[in-house]
Amino acid sequence: MFSRRLIPSTAALIAFEAAARLGGFRAAALELNQTQGAISRQVAQLEGQLGVVLFERVRQRVVLTPAGRFLAEQARDALGRIAQAAAQTIAFAGGGGTLDLAILPTFGARWLIPRMGGFFTRHRDISVNFSTRVRPFNLRAEGIDAAIMSVDPGSTGLICHRFFGEELVPVAAPALVARLGLHQPADLARATLLQQETRPTAWGHWFAAQGLAADPHQPVLVFEQFLLVIRAAVAGLGCALVPGILVADELADGSLCRLPGLAGQDGGGYHLVYPAEKERYAPLVAFRDWLLAEAGGNGNTSVTD
Template identity: 70%
Template sequence: MYARRLIPSTAALIAFEAASRLGGFTAAAQELNQTQGAVSRQVAQLEAMLGVALFTRVRQRVVLTPAGRYFADQARDILGRLGHAAARTIAFDGDGGTLDLAILPTFGARWLIPRMGDFFARHRDVTINFSTRVRPFDPRAEGIDAAIMAAPPTAPGLIGHRFMGEVLLAVASPALLRGRTLAGPADVAALPLLQQETRPDGWDRWFASHGVRRTGDQPLLVFEQFLLVIRAAVAGLGAALVPDFLVRDELAAGELVRLPGGEMTTDGGYHLVYPADREGYGPLVAFREWLLAAAQGLPVLDRTPQ
């Protein structure tokens, strides 16, 4: 529990933060459109409440004490978070605001980002802060509004929408295949294999779906991201098993070719995951509606300001 008697007024915090940042009461008063005396009184009241000197006077100017430097950092952080919280609270009653969104790196680069122009054209008052994650995580633990993950949420208090399935293709570069004859999936088992670390059983399932038992003797390179898997395949380091939509450009350019064996539809896919208490948050509502429609190729409700 916090001690209410030790919580200063926001006016005092604002005056102190400005004086600490600008190096004096006069400059702070000018920035805050107050008198120098008003700023000085607010700081004095803050010092009296805390029982600690925050400034010392040195040759007609004020200098932060060690306690003052510490409290200035804390006050700046508190005021910043308070302003951020206020702006995000306002956004619950509208589309505008900021969305903190975590995405899978390769999915973001290959599918999401090329389509985001359409979203921003429709929602010009929404700002998205992108970050990347490879492994599943709890958005609540990191203060993230929403995340795109390759697995549904398992923790209580999280909501998930599966908006895209997954079809895996076995591909390799023409250079890797030069001089080799691949009559069927069994011959793929003789190639070096490339694997994305969150799909450790991908190749085993692919071979099993074709009635082939992998020996495990061939080289296996493991990468954190599909983007690295794809670039390694283009470089001829091995055969890759990747979602089909991630390698369309490389297949069209002839940098990669499909290997013998059909596509494999998995029970995986891509999920929009967010805390239940964010369900009605305006920027998230706007992004969720757009994403679910865009993934299905459906018309998106046009909310572009007229």
């Protein structure tokens, strides 16, 4: 529980933030359509409440003190979050809003973004702010409304829709296949393996599914993103094990070919994850319904209490 005595008025914080950002009371007064005296009084009120000097008066100028610089940064962040929260609260009533969405970079580039035109055609009043994440993270702490993840994070208070399973297929450049004679699953032991860093067991599981033992001394190149794994495979650097939906274009144009052997299952997939309290947030509802329909109604939903 916070102490109400220490919470400044919003008006005082707005006046102080504007004066700090613009470098003076006069500029802040012009921006906020107030008098310079009103800005000065609100800043003085804030200084009195906190018991610290926020501005030094130097030759008819005001200069932030160290405490003032600290508070200016914090106030700007807090006011921004309050404004964002107000906009999102209004969006619960429907009729537009903004969705902050974190996505897997390769899945976003190869599957999601090319389809987003259909979403925006239906929902012209919704904006989406995209960011990328490779590993699980704390949505609430980072202010993200929803994320597309490769695993169900299983964290408390999250809703998770698994909308795609994942089939990992072995691929390589045709020239590499010809040079190394990769005609049977066992032949891949002669090649360098390309691996995405969050899937360290994928190749081991694939070899086991073929009835083969993985060689722990086999050369492996590790990449942060599947997009880099795919580009390395096209360049002939080795054999890649990647989700089939991410290499459809390369398989179609012949820059990669499917290698012999069964597809692998590494327990992954694609999940839309969001905090339970956002379940009725209108932009998220619109995106969730569109995404699940676009994915063909696949998958299932889980809620972690």
